[in-house]
Amino acid sequence: MNAMTDLRLMTYSEAIREAMAIALEADPTVILMGEDIGVYGGAFQVTLDLIDRFGPDRVMDTPISELGGAGVAVGAALTGLKPIFEFQFSDFAMLAMEQIVNQAAKLRYMLGGEASVPVVFRLPSGSGTGAAAQHSQSIEAWFGHVPGLKVLQPSTPEDAKGMLLAALADPDPVMIFEHKLLYKMKGEVPAGHYLTPIGKAAIRREGTDVTIVAGSIMVHRALEAAEKLAAEGISAEVIDLRSIRPIDHATILASVKKTGRLMVVYEGVKAFGVGAEISAMVSESEAFDFLDAPILRLGAADAPVPYNPDLERAAVPQVDTIEAAARRLARREV
Amino acid sequence: MNIPFAIRTYAPEILREALKRMYLIRRFEEGAEDSYMRGLIHGTMHLSIGQEASAMATCIELGDNDKITSTHRGHGHCIAKGADVGRMFAEFFGKETGYCHGRGGSMHIADVKTGNLGANGIVGGGLPIAVGAALSAKRLGRPDVTVCFFGDGANNEGAFHESLNMAAVWKLPVIFVCENNGYGMSTSTARSTAVKRIADRAAGYSMPGVTVDGNDFSAVAEAVHHAIARARAGEGPSLVENLTYRWRGHSKSDRNRYRTKEEIAEWMERDPIARFRAELIAHGVLDEAGANAIETQAQAYVEAGIEFAKASPAPGIGDVTRYVYAEAQG
Numbered sequence: 001m002n003a004m005t006d007l008r009l010m011t012y013s014e015a016i017r018e019a020m021a022i023a024l025e026a027d028p029t030v031i032l033m034g035e036d037i038g039v040y041g042g043a044f045q046v047t048l049d050l051i052d053r054f055g056p057d058r059v060m061d062t063p064i065s066e067l068g069g070a071g072v073a074v075g076a077a078l079t080g081l082k083p084i085f086e087f088q089f090s091d092f093a094m095l096a097m098e099q100i101v102n103q104a105a106k107l108r109y110m111l112g113g114e115a116s117v118p119v120v121f122r123l124p125s126g127s128g129t130g131a132a133a134q135h136s137q138s139i140e141a142w143f144g145h146v147p148g149l150k151v152l153q154p155s156t157p158e159d160a161k162g163m164l165l166a167a168l169a170d171p172d173p174v175m176i177f178e179h180k181l182l183y184k185m186k187g188e189v190p191a192g193h194y195l196t197p198i199g200k201a202a203i204r205r206e207g208t209d210v211t212i213v214a215g216s217i218m219v220h221r222a223l224e225a226a227e228k229l230a231a232e233g234i235s236a237e238v239i240d241l242r243s244i245r246p247i248d249h250a251t252i253l254a255s256v257k258k259t260g261r262l263m264v265v266y267e268g269v270k271a272f273g274v275g276a277e278i279s280a281m282v283s284e285s286e287a288f289d290f291l292d293a294p295i296l297r298l299g300a301a302d303a304p305v306p307y308n309p310d311l312e313r314a315a316v317p318q319v320d321t322i323e324a325a326a327r328r329l330a331r332r333e334v
Numbered sequence: 335m336n337i338p339f340a341i342r343t344y345a346p347e348i349l350r351e352a353l354k355r356m357y358l359i360r361r362f363e364e365g366a367e368d369s370y371m372r373g374l375i376h377g378t379m380h381l382s383i384g385q386e387a388s389a390m391a392t393c394i395e396l397g398d399n400d401k402i403t404s405t406h407r408g409h410g411h412c413i414a415k416g417a418d419v420g421r422m423f424a425e426f427f428g429k430e431t432g433y434c435h436g437r438g439g440s441m442h443i444a445d446v447k448t449g450n451l452g453a454n455g456i457v458g459g460g461l462p463i464a465v466g467a468a469l470s471a472k473r474l475g476r477p478d479v480t481v482c483f484f485g486d487g488a489n490n491e492g493a494f495h496e497s498l499n500m501a502a503v504w505k506l507p508v509i510f511v512c513e514n515n516g517y518g519m520s521t522s523t524a525r526s527t528a529v530k531r532i533a534d535r536a537a538g539y540s541m542p543g544v545t546v547d548g549n550d551f552s553a554v555a556e557a558v559h560h561a562i563a564r565a566r567a568g569e570g571p572s573l574v575e576n577l578t579y580r581w582r583g584h585s586k587s588d589r590n591r592y593r594t595k596e597e598i599a600e601w602m603e604r605d606p607i608a609r610f611r612a613e614l615i616a617h618g619v620l621d622e623a624g625a626n627a628i629e630t631q632a633q634a635y636v637e638a639g640i641e642f643a644k645a646s647p648a649p650g651i652g653d654v655t656r657y658v659y660a661e662a663q664g
Binding site: 029031057058062063065067068069070071072073074075076077078079080081083098099102103107108109110111112113114115116147148150170171172 | 436456659660
């Protein structure tokens with residue numbers, strides 16, 4: 001049976017839950033770990049009801065011990081299990097940096113290829129929920145700096161499911177940054193088991209005047225902006241990055257060669273972020289000679305995420321700011 | 335005369351093998367130190383000379399399916415668990431034939447096939463990993479236990495407390511073995527640790543905690559034996575604290591400004607290898623000539639190991655990013 005023929009409308013969080021259920025069903029070495037993922041269903045209800053189907057030995061509530069919990073997942077992955085570890089908020093991964101960066105990412109290399117750490121970390125991420133500075137960050141770029149990790153950002157329900165299944169099939173540690181505002185977003189999702197390839201960007205809208213590279217929720221904002229720009233004759237190509245480590249250089253370069261204008265939109269703090277990496281990569285490539293304008297980065301303000309809703313909105317790229325920036329770029333006003 | 339636990343519990347050939355491995359650890363580390371002085375090994379290393387009974391007696395009952403996690407002072411654990419000193423030297427020399435193909439060195443020495451999940455450059459880094467290995471055993475229905483070696487310094491890391499708590503909550507088959515050599519680098523346990531005995535920390539996590547003379551082979555073996563039995567019976571984790579001493583400095587940069595010559599000399603009098611050797615002779619497990627033969631054999635292994643390492647090829651420069659990720663299948 002071709003899974004792709006059977007599409008259902010479901011939310012991003014339902015799609016993630018379905019992926020976990022498929023994995024738990026198919027592979028007895030898969031376990032879920034995290035804070036309040038059992039009867040509570042997780043802070044964002046993503047694991048809801050899984051404990052009823054698979055029991056507390058496979059859907060394990062951990063104490064509030066991010067460092068220890070992540071390390072247990074790493075040790076379990078090293079010795080035969082495939083843990084999916086949920087951080088309640090991506091911000092809390094900072095408590096576990098040691099185990100993610102010093103251990104999980106480096107074990108295969110330090111041991112000369114003699115060890116494998118097939119752990120998946122799920123990280124609810126991003127702003128827009130009024131949760132302020134310690135519950136709203138977008139820190140995926142930090143992990144982009146770490147060889148040994150893979151770092152994914154699904155923007156659709158279909159990808160959220162396919163990326164989680166691909167992460168589980170991967171023998172190395174994978175971090176999946178899920179956007180909290182996308183959990184309720186609906187989309188068509190294929191039934192059954194399928195893999196979204198890791199490291200392959202998706203062109204979500206074709207265009208000829210300007211390339212907008214975005215990830216996660218910024219893809220949707222960029223698409224909305226592109227739609228408005230189309231009304232005034234500006235044709236924007238929107239690339240969904242999907243994976244920031246590895247980055248799909250080829251898709252970005254091909255698009256830049258076509259449009260001659262590049263803008264990178266991301267929710268992390270603008271400085272030292274995904275935009276810096278992509279613009280540098282383009283500058284170092286053969287696509288540089290195709291540029292007709294400076295590369296533009298649109299990222300978060302140089303501040304912690306604020307509480308006040310107007311400030312919070314203003315702190316990260318929105319449809320109107322993306323639209324305005326793309327217009328300036330298309331008109332060569334930068 | 336009371337017969338020590340180890341003598342009455344283990345077969346003579348097991349005890350002789352244990353003595354051999356203790357000599358192997360000592361001679362290996364002396365050989366590594368000498369090779370460092372000659373410029374054959376770069377970087378740094380943390381020697382466990384003086385702590386051999388703790389490593390060997392802890393591992394005496396472990397099989398290859400049982401796991402250990404080790405520390406930055408991990409050469410002894412690696413040898414005690416069954417590693418080959420030739421491949422260890424090759425690793426220290428940065429060679430492709432080393433256990434980590436020259437990517438890890440002293441601080442990441444490992445031998446996954448004999449159950450050594452690796453030394454660790456981060457104090458406390460191995461503790462949660464050991465708990466994870468024990469979780470695997472329990473979930474996969476395997477009878478293996480995991481021994482988690484750590485030093486006194488690690489007992490003040492958050493990872494220690496989180497790990498003991500989770501191991502106890504989930505009743506996991508893990509044995510936390512603290513090698514308390516009195517100093518975390520230069521800071522004594524008296525100045526760093528609020529409890530008098532690190533084993534006292536066990537009470538906070540509802541597990542048995544016992545402190546033993548870590549230079550007494552039999553005392554360590556007995557304490558760990560009971561902890562392993564408890565773990566294999568599904569009753570959960572234990573904490574064993576081995577009081578010991580490192581004769582050498584923390585690492586190659588140490589100038590021993592925080593302890594006296596007298597203190598070092600006093601501990602050298604309590605040489606764990608000499609004590610174990612005398613005990614084996616006293617109980618007729620071997621004679622003086624037999625002990626000498628074991629010592630000579632260990633020396634020969636070490637010399638052969640160094641020659642193997644010297645003759646081994648270095649990794650290709652073009653392979654600097656190899657092993658970052660799994661290699662594509664097919």
